[in-house]
């Protein structure tokens with residue numbers, strides 16, 4: 001079917017209490033692995049690309065590729081810009097056919113983040129696309145450290161989302177989904193994740209109809225994943241597990257077949273190993289059979 005918006009997959013997920021996987025994709029085979037896993041499990045799914053992936057492949061190429069792969073499948077698929085950096089980047093993606101965008105103003109003070117988000121909401125809604133924004137900020141990436149430095153924050157917990165601010169931000173901007181910070185991190189966890197569930201639950205109580213987004217979904221133990229979903233998280237971002245799964249599968253294929261030179265016989269088994277990892281994640285999120 002044609003690509004759908006974030007709203008179309010997240011509102012039923014929020015209502016019915018499951019999570020939709022938002023998997024970062026990097027090339028043809030990572031996109032195929034995600035889509036085939038979702039198709040086989042009859043699950044709605046989000047494919048997302050960062051600024052780095054736009055630079056690597058081009059927004060138009062990514063959009064044309066994902067459309068061509070998704071259209072024959074009878075499942076709802078969203079193509080989403082992850083951590084959009086500017087209205088210009090958002091415009092490029094909307095023009096290319098993305099059905100959802102994130103504008104990441106989380107390194108800005110509240111009023112500036114809200115103003116930037118309002119501008120992007122107006123632009124994206126006019127194009128029939130959805131918008132995710134971030135309030136508070138999730139740490140872990142090099143860019144995240146820059147944001148904290150700009151805001152003068154030293155302890156990551158100071159960047160957690162204040163529940164009352166989330167309600168005000170939602171009302172002032174009209175966003176379709178909101179990424180909140182409550183202890184998840186981008187990249188691998190060092191030790192057991194320590195999540196502030198009372199904070200997440202307080203946010204959900206104040207904005208019960210707004211789908212919440214959890215960045216840093218890779219490596220979270222199942223009970224924490226389930227608790228986050230039960231507390232209003234409808235979109236779960238998974239990047240590191242895609243990258244690590246891809247890289248370790250590729251290394252294994254090359255080790256087992258050091259003489260192989262045919263890209264299809266190297267990429268094919270790599271893609272199939274990644275597909276199994278994605279399938280397990282979709283099952284853990286509870287979105288299997290929800291398409």
Ligand code: 13P
Pocket residue numbers: 024082083185186187188214215216217218237238239240241
């Ligand atoms: P992980 O890489 O930790 O899964 O986080 C991905 C993410 O949040 C993308 O925005």
